[in-house]
Amino acid sequence: MRFLLILLCSVFIKAQSGPDFSILADKAFQKLYQNPDDCISYSQALLISDQNPEHRIVLQNIISQAYAMKGDYVQSVNIYSQKENLKENEQLSYFLQAAGDYNLADQYQNLDLYGQSQRIISGLLSDPKLLKGDHTGMHVITAKLYQLQALNLGINRNYPNALENLSKSDQYLGLSNQENQILKLENSIFRASFLMRQNKSEEARHLLETTLALVEKNTDYYFLQALTAENLSRYYFLKEDYQMAAEFLEKGLSTIENLPYNSLKAKIYESLSKNYFALHNDEKYHQYNKLYTELRTKLDSNTKEGIRYIVKLVETNQNNTLGFQNQKQLKKTTLISSGFIVIIAGLVICFLILKSTNKDLKKQYDFFEKQKKQEQKPPETLQDIAEKNTFTQVTPEKDSNKISKEKEDEILGKLEEWEKQQRFLDKSMTLSVLSSQMGVNTKYLSEVINNSKGKNFNSYINDLRINHIARLLRTDPVYLNYKVSYLAEYSGFSSHSAFTTVFKSVTGMSPNVYIQEISKSRTV
Structure with missing residues (x-):
């Protein structure tokens, strides 16, 4: 266009x-x-x-x-x-x-x-x-x-x-x-x-x-x-x-x-x-x-x-x-740009001060910083995940009831591919469904998610969904026009209320507040 x-x-x-x-x-x-x-x-x-x-x-x-x-x-x-x-x-x-x-x-x-x-x-x-x-x-x-x-x-x-x-x-x-x-x-x-x-x-x-x-x-x-x-x-x-x-x-x-x-x-x-x-x-x-x-x-x-x-x-x-x-106009443009930078710096400082006095603001700040880092860093490879998992091993002794290192790496690879395909957006996705699709024992899958992601399956899939829809709202202005109920359905939640509750727990703000903040930043 x-x-x-x-x-x-x-x-x-x-x-x-x-x-x-x-x-x-x-x-x-x-x-x-x-x-x-x-x-x-x-x-x-x-x-x-x-x-x-x-x-x-x-x-x-x-x-x-x-x-x-x-x-x-x-x-x-x-x-x-x-x-x-x-x-x-x-x-x-x-x-x-x-x-x-x-x-x-x-x-x-x-x-x-x-x-x-x-x-x-x-x-x-x-x-x-x-x-x-x-x-x-x-x-x-x-x-x-x-x-x-x-x-x-x-x-x-x-x-x-x-x-x-x-x-x-x-x-x-x-x-x-x-x-x-x-x-x-x-x-x-x-x-x-x-x-x-x-x-x-x-x-x-x-x-x-x-x-x-x-x-x-x-x-x-x-x-x-x-x-x-x-x-x-x-x-x-x-x-x-x-x-x-x-x-x-x-x-x-x-x-x-x-x-x-x-x-x-x-x-x-x-x-x-x-x-x-x-x-x-x-x-x-x-x-x-x-x-x-x-x-x-x-x-x-x-x-x-x-x-x-x-x-x-x-x-x-x-x-x-x-x-x-002419050169005068160039200097004026430079001055305006410098003033704009000063204003932005001031806003950032104010934001940093405010976030220290409010838990929700702290969570919001952490969420935005996390998203920025995720966008900047290259995607994690299976080898990276495997190496990281190696350092998290606590006990070197072999446990017959514990999943093997090879099996854990295999499951991590399947999870990585599952995330890339954005199949977490499927509303019917559960731990049992995912284990069936991957051909993996439910207990093993749950154990790998708990160990590698630091959270249970529900928290893991909810974080993926919220981060995905939050990125779309930030990068594609079309999504800002949609109702929260559609965003909830699109990201795989069963209800508007469940989506709102999880969204706030992850980002520190409701979907409506998040959309307002993104809209404001686009008009600056």
Whole structure:
């Protein structure tokens, strides 16, 4: 949803270069919505033979966007950073300099750094030179800026302002060329998404059905078809028509299944797993949940690397990355960032003071720290578990009633695989069921869990469930919209009350309080 910069490129080219390059770049742009790999190969071939600095920036932006569509944010930032030297950049047109700054804002949004993205866009939209021009190039970049601003506002749940910015974006678009038409289609998809979040579901459905009919007329734009179907499935999910929702998701997936639109695929896999979970189709639930988990892990890793890369890039090359913004604005941005860091440090200190006076706050702090460490450390291997278990042996004497070391290692390996497959979310899972599935004696299984996990089976599986749903609430804003009763069912609890009780015992707060805290942190 955030891969939208390059729509303006071919328009710029018409004003800045000859017709041959305009046609070639337009073709490269269209390939973004057909196959990112083809787009990259095609654009790189053009880049090799073209030494015009403005042409090269246009092509680099197209390639950067193609990598972003694949979810390869490291390469996306890397391509973006390959600018010409400062002397050449100073000679670029105003619009291509603005496009460079827009690309930086788009990179920030791809990496979930919404505040940084929004500050750059606000600065560009406040420039009279951009807003008061009367030629097509300026109109397209302005439309793009309002569109990206709308997405940033939507992330922060400011849906009325998000819709207002989409309307402003449409005002700068006509139907004179294909780029403008695609922008309007994308705006329709985003508008429907925001309407659904405002409980205007019927209006959203009508808009999405109309949009889907339009995008299916051009069968080459597979990305737009899949994105529209994915959004339309949400309408049926909210109506609890899980079968229809799954059918739309399967339809959308079929258009991009063999294409590397990995970020969109991850969303579809996750939504399919939710719908098949609701339909009690365990086979398909586990199938898509596994695909989602594997792809999400890969994307999260790439996002973290991309953030480190872009932070280093901005720190060492602020003049290049911000293009035509003057030094005074850079100092102001640095000052704001420093102030923000001081505020965060103060909040952390206050939190540390408060936690020492309240047991629940202490438990909350410990829970967040535990989750952070679990995300940072690599997954524990069977060898690690076995070695750790070796050091916990208390008595070297052989006990005929005690489980053997080999059998214990075998059970630990099976438990590790069971955790990776997230089968603890099964509501019917008990110690007896698990022992039957593993082909392990119940007594042995209970003994291994007590010794290696330091808790009984019920505490062990409840901790897994709560940590899993807490991570989803923290990393995926979609879950913040769900009722606690659905979260309880999704994580394998038999009742709302049981889920709430266990959640508070593990985290030190109720699910509602936890959701409020996560929501607050996302709006800072």
